[in-house]
Structure formats: C-alpha cells, structure tokens
Amino acid sequence: MKVGVCIKRVPGSDSRIEISDAASGPDLSGVSWEVNPYDSFAIEAALQLQEAGIATDVVVFSVCGADGDAKIRDALAMGKKGVSGASKAVRLDDPAFEGSDALGVARILAAAMNKEGVDIVLAGKQAIDGDSSQVPAMMAEVLGWPSVCQVTQLEVAPGAAKAWRQSGGGKREVVELPTPCVVTCDKGLNTPRYPTLPGIMMAKRKPIEVLDASALGLDPNTVGAAASVVSESGWGSPPSRPAGRILEGESAEVVAQLITLLRDEAKVL
C-alpha cells in the first residue's frame, strides 16, 4: 500500500503570536517553525505501517513554498536503520495557490493524492496555527473517499482500515472503512520517534518534487485567492481578563472564602 502523509509547518507551540495590525494576521517573521505536532503522529503511524510491511511506500505532501523544505526534511528524516521512512516528498507550490481557503488547500491535496496513486492518507487532526480541523475531511470529500477523524488507535490491512476515534466524553467509536480513505491522527495514537543521525543523512538525499497547478491538472480558478470564500479580519489578541485576586489568610479561611466567592460573587457554583 502507498501511504500519503500530509504535513504543515506551524509556529512552535511556545511561540509568541503578536498582532500589530487588525487587518492583517500575526507577524510570523520571527517564529521558529516546527512540523505540526498532530502531523508527527501521522508520520509515525505511516512508519509503523512500513515496519509492519503493510506500507510499501510512504510519501510526504505539503502545500507550501520552498521555505517549507526544512520542515519537510525533518519529516523525511524520521526513518532509521532498516526502515527507510518516506521515500520522497511532494511540495505543492504555485503562485496560483496563494490565498487558498481550506477548501482550496483540500482540492490541491486531493489532486496530488490522485496523481500519486495513494491508498491511504494520514494527516494530523488539526494544524495548531489556524486550528480549523477542516482540510483533511474536505480532501476526503473532494476525493469521494470515506474518512475517520480524531483517531487514537489504528489498524490497517490491505484494502481496509479499522480506527478508534474519540467521540466525546471519553468514549471511542470503532470504525471500519475500506481504502482508499483519509484518517486524521490525535494524541494518544503513538509516540513519534526522533530523527536519528542516519535518518537525517538519508533525508538529505531524498527528493522533494515540486508540483504546480498544471502538473496536478488543476484548474487555477478552483484554488487560490480567486476561489476563496473565506477571509479573516479584525485580528486581535485574546480579550484581556480583569486583574485577579489572591486570597490571603489561613488555609481554612481561604478555602471557605473561595467557596463563598465562587457561589455568591462569581455565581458559578
């Protein structure tokens, strides 16, 4: 089986996000980038399928510019001795892609999956920048494939997958679906391995192919700013909280005081 893994580079989770202008998004020029942590679960899942002999090939996909290559190399470097990891990456890059909304990105990825003949797509359940959780499910719909989202356990056999998904309240639903399909990965699925030195050396020699709209057979009018129906405005920082109050006194006093405040002042009990 050929496994496709979608990755996105995002500002590291400890980055400060500063908004200087309400009309444009945050200034990301100074942030340090990392592979979206949920995408790391997807990469690890793909490598485990490779180790089990189920995945015969793993390909990494990313919609980004050449400045995304460093993080693509990080994903390619997760192989180790005996497990080659992803054989290559495909960067989906075209000026026509700029300004795509989530559906535009989904159309680009879907076209790439078709072109590469992927049997199963693994992706993070959300990217921790936009936090929208939209692209993978939209991609499945564009492809006409079944999907299963927020998966914390996964079994794949040729032609079929079985996935345990979070369905709220700690419950998990067990979902069976045929391939080709799209699976989004949640925390708990696995513990992503760190790249090894041989993995990093191997990654340097792995190809990053660049595909544009025409290579994908995509009508440029279906992607990019021209096709986008979603826009953001009114950027701001989180609403500030009123200054809090430190309760002073003996432990027994502050405990009683807290319950009284929660009940009578804040009215949350």
Add this chain to the structure above:
Amino acid sequence: MGNGILVVCEQENGVPKKTAYELLSKARSLVSEIGGDLSALVIGSGDAADLGTYGATTVYTVDGEDFSSGATGAWLRALETAVNQASPAVVLGAASARTREAFPRLAARLGAGMASECTDLRAEGGRVVGRRPMYAGKAFADVNISSDVALFTVRPNSFPGAAPSGGAAGATALSVSLQDGDLAARVVGTEEPQGQTVDLTEADRIVSGGRPTDSSDNFDSLIRPLASALGATVGASRAAVDAGYASHDEQVGQTGKVVNPSLYIACAISGAIQHLAGMRTSRVIVAINKNPEAPIFQHATYGIVGDIFEICPMLTAEAQRQGIATS
C-alpha cells in the same frame, strides 16, 4: 442565496444536548437581524418535540438506524438533505466530534465556506460573522464567508441556553435517500470510558491537576475527589498526562482539549503557554499553586498561594459539607 438559519441539534441518549439550546438561543437573535426562518435539524431517533418551543419555525427530523449509528456518511447525507430542503443562508452546529468530520465534508460538498470553533457570532450587513480563536487562543479574528451558504461551528458554553419562546413548531420528518458509499465507513462498536463520562469540551466546571501531584495515586486522591465534590469534570496538564497520572483524553491544552467552562480550577499547574491555550476562555479561573510567581496567577480570577496537598482535601471537604455537587 439562501436565507434564514438551520441549527443542527445534536442529542445524546435521545435528548437534545445543552449545545442545542445554546445555538437556538443565539440563532433566534441572529435570524431577527439577517431575516428568514429559523429551523432545527435532529438526526437519529430522539425526542425533538421540545425543540419547537425554542424559536424554530420548523424542526426537521431524520430517523433510522443508519442515522443514529454514528456513520459519518449517513449523517452527512441527512445534513445535505436538510440544507437542500431549508435552503438556509447559515448552518450552525456545535463544535463536537461529529461536526469536526461532517461539517468540513458538507462544506466541500456544497462549495461553501466554514468557520470552526467560533466563540462568538454576530450579524453584520445581513450576514453572520464568526469570531474565533486561532494559534491556540493567542489570537482572535473575525471570519467572513461569502458563499451562498455559510457554515459555523460554535464551542460549547459560548452562549447562554434559550428559554422557551412559546412557539410550538411540529416535527417534519425528512426522507433521506442514502447513496453508494454513504455507509462505507461504519461504526462497529463503542468503547465506554473507564472513568468520567462528561465531555471536557462541554463541561461547565473543570478541576485540573498538574505534574506536582507527583503520582497517579495522588492525582486520584486529590484531584478526582475535588472534581466530584464540585460536580466538575477532571482535566490535566500535558506534563501530568505524559507522566501517566491522567489519561490522554483528560489533557487540557494546545495538544489536548480546548475547554470553555464557567469554572476552571487549576491545581499545581504553572500556566505554561500550551496549557493557557486550552483554557483561557474559561469564565472564572481559580489557581492553586505554591509558587506565588507562577504565571497562572496572572490569568486567575481567584488565586490561592498554597500546597495542593493541603488545600485540595480541605476544599473537597468544604464542598462536600455544603453539598455543592448537587447544587
């Protein structure tokens, strides 16, 4: 271009969830500004009669085993059928496990724009605009959608629940024809949680414990009883989860659950940026920490500088004495 609002009302054990009333309440005021009708949709057998008294002119129901089975494809076909029937300008749903998969698929099927996990909605120029956190709540922005129909999901507890408006819309059963592939992904079983059953993302009160609980035994004897005495759901920091003191689905934060309760009590949680990302929109935050410099105090409504090993059991006893859990 459609008009009016369709609210997707999720239910549990045949009863509408709290989020259904929150959405109907907000939709009622939005629809008075953007015009058109307010309709509600209940998928899977359940008691929908009640929803007609909360402002919806029409309550659509889709009954049948396939639709209550959890199969996303069937749920999605029911959604699509209701949208075609009601032709709304706006479709609202709660941010939930179900909508996280079905709403983006619906958006792609309709060629529509979508805003996920909004914490506020408003009417502007005849359209609905969503406001939502991004970058784990470090930034907020308005989302403007220009497609004929616009999809929004809203975080639980973002709006107060509705009071009945006195209307009495009857239920209109929709007939939905499933198509090839709609049942390709099937739910073959459900695993019940070992511990709590309330979804953290929907919880109204949360008590979270951090790494200094120092063992799963301590977590179980300090944090869980306090939560239970307050009628709250248990949460945990990433460090506590990674150390094995609490389970993955109890993690609050950037790589865990994003929660929005009325009351959030952080016990021995320092307030790392990843944790704040998951709980900063809580209405009231209480911090209990022995380090007076802990950043969590800058975000807390009330703070207690003290040791959780001393404070938590006292708080538990006091809450039990006052019968808080049942109030």
